[in-house]
Amino acid sequence: MENKTTKIYSSLRTLEWKNNKVVMIDQTQLPNELVFVEFDDYNQIANAIKTLVVRGAPAIGVSGAFGLALAAQQSKASTKDELLQDLEKARKTLFETRPTAINLKWGLDKIMQVAKEETDVFQIKESIIKTAKKMAEDDVQTNMTLGKNGSELFENNDTIMTHCNAGALATVAYGTALGVIRATKESGKNIKVIATETRPVQQGSRLTAFELKHDGIDVSLIPDTAVGYTMVNGLVNKVIVGADRILRTGHVYNKIGTFQIATMAKQHGIPFYVAAPLSTFDMKSNPEDVVIEQRKPSEVTGIGDKKTAPEGINVINPAFDMTPPELITGIITEKGVAKPPFDDSIKKLFERK
Numbered sequence: 299m300e301n302k303t304t305k306i307y308s309s310l311r312t313l314e315w316k317n318n319k320v321v322m323i324d325q326t327q328l329p330n331e332l333v334f335v336e337f338d339d340y341n342q343i344a345n346a347i348k349t350l351v352v353r354g355a356p357a358i359g360v361s362g363a364f365g366l367a368l369a370a371q372q373s374k375a376s377t378k379d380e381l382l383q384d385l386e387k388a389r390k391t392l393f394e395t396r397p398t399a400i401n402l403k404w405g406l407d408k409i410m411q412v413a414k415e416e417t418d419v420f421q422i423k424e425s426i427i428k429t430a431k432k433m434a435e436d437d438v439q440t441n442m443t444l445g446k447n448g449s450e451l452f453e454n455n456d457t458i459m460t461h462c463n464a465g466a467l468a469t470v471a472y473g474t475a476l477g478v479i480r481a482t483k484e485s486g487k488n489i490k491v492i493a494t495e496t497r498p499v500q501q502g503s504r505l506t507a508f509e510l511k512h513d514g515i516d517v518s519l520i521p522d523t524a525v526g527y528t529m530v531n532g533l534v535n536k537v538i539v540g541a542d543r544i545l546r547t548g549h550v551y552n553k554i555g556t557f558q559i560a561t562m563a564k565q566h567g568i569p570f571y572v573a574a575p576l577s578t579f580d581m582k583s584n585p586e587d588v589v590i591e592q593r594k595p596s597e598v599t600g601i602g603d604k605k606t607a608p609e610g611i612n613v614i615n616p617a618f619d620m621t622p623p624e625l626i627t628g629i630i631t632e633k634g635v636a637k638p639p640f641d642d643s644i645k646k647l648f649e650r651k
């Protein structure tokens with residue numbers, strides 16, 4: 299059963315496993331209210347991913363793993379085969395929620411692997427829950443390492459543009475792109491952030507601006523249409539974004555609008571960085587294999603409950619776009635920073651212990 303509580307919290311932990319339930323921040327309520335929701339059924343997790351209660355590639359990956367942990371807990375199976383069947387049904391439901399972020403597949407595959415390796419029902423259930431909890435802890439550590447690696451690329455008095463939300467709220471905690479910003483600030487450098495509002499779902503204004511302000515980091519909000527203005531007027535000197543999927547060639551899939559920011563950055567000679575853990579890399583797919591999620595027209599035809607477009611208008615509403623490798627200065631990971639040519643440098647990241 300879903301249970302809702304509202305409270306103001308001093309540090310943001312997007313999701314956690316607590317008393318055999320999954321607790322997450324309901325991101326649809328931000329920035330107006332910090333509401334925590336509790337789930338004990340994997341179908342609720344699937345629904346939370348679909349409706350953006352939880353979003354951001356790494357957070358979706360761990361949510362998938364927690365969803366399977368709930369499915370294991372819910373299962374009445376008495377044999378390993380029966381339990382694997384129940385888990386496969388849950389895996390499919392969770393997998394079908396959102397198509398672009400590869401971390402979801404990564405999280406689900408990892409848990410299914412653990413389930414297959416164990417011998418009896420009790421051990422499978424125990425191992426799944428233990429692994430899912432560890433994945434959540436590892437996510438935070440990975441982001442802190444990634445953040446530290448990235449902080450070396452940023453200097454005192456930099457003004458850094460970011461798009462969408464690749465922060466604590468897109469991960470379990472700390473964040474990827476915002477993790478780099480946090481680590482840069484923690485290293486003593488004085489930096490400012492420019493956040494794009496990120497139409498149509500406003501992850502930039504609702505989440506990034508909320509999160510950075512919450513942590514006392516200097517942030518200014520701009521409309522998406524002011525990216526060129528800020529760049530040509532020297533108001534920004536570096537860009538950093540997160541990613542939903544990165545191919546072995548360095549093609550980066552991220553929130554719609556990333557491609558135009560990268561193009562504009564190239565035009566103005568501004569370094570464009572991507573920060574993501576290795577769980578965001580898809581070393582098998584080619585660009586033609588990647589499904590770009592198309593979201594509902596109402597996200598574009600209105601703001602909140604207010605209609606801002608004529609009834610019946612045709613809408614094109616892709617949630618993500620692809621930024622080609624030639625626009626990217628570096629990809630920051632927990633194993634180091636990959637630089638062009640990416641085919642070679644990404645391969646080397648995976649070879650590092």
Ligand code: MRU
Binds near residue numbers: 353399541553
């Ligand atoms: O549709 P969303 O809000 O899930 O999209 C999220 C993004 O595009 C993020 O920038 C991306 O997942 C990187 S998260 C660390």
